Amino acid sequence: MKQCLTNFAKNFLKCGLIGWCLEILFTSMDALRRRDMTLKGHTSLWMFPIYGSAALLSPVSRLLRGKSALARGLTYMGMIFSMEYLSGLLLSRRKACPWDYRRSRWNIGRVIRLDFAPYWFCVGLLYEQLLSGSQSKT
Secondary structure, three states: OHHHHHHHHHHHHHHHHHHHHHHHHHHHHHHHHOOOOOOOOOOOOOHHHHHHHHHHHHHHHHHOOOOOHHHHHHHHHHHHHHHHHHHHHHHHHOOOOOOOOOOOOOEEOOOEEHHHHHHHHHHHHHHHHHHHOOOOOO
16 A cells, blocks of 8 residues: 555656646747747646646556557546646636636637647657556556
8 A cells, every 4th residue: 555655656746747847848839839939838836736646547557458549548638638627627716727728719618628639648648658667566
């Protein structure tokens, strides 16, 4: 049990840090699109626990072992969208949500963007790979 909690804590930290880095890279690419050569990216402290919760993909990935990349990616994408939606709603109610997608025609409730589906598909598979080395052999 202690080993399980230790693994989860390590995975939570790993996912949180990777998520932060990915978000900073992603938002800096938007600066490039605007021809802002400072390439400033940004994130929020709130995003760390949200990205860290991707550690929950680890046990799911064990259940999906042997399934196609398409099935795994779609499952992870759905889980990521669900977490983004729930955390976005919760933070919005407290006027603390660091993102607002109202300007996207693909938004749902201002807190998720369906056009981000390919990104979350790929991020889910990336997290699967990052977490696969951390799974205990029980």
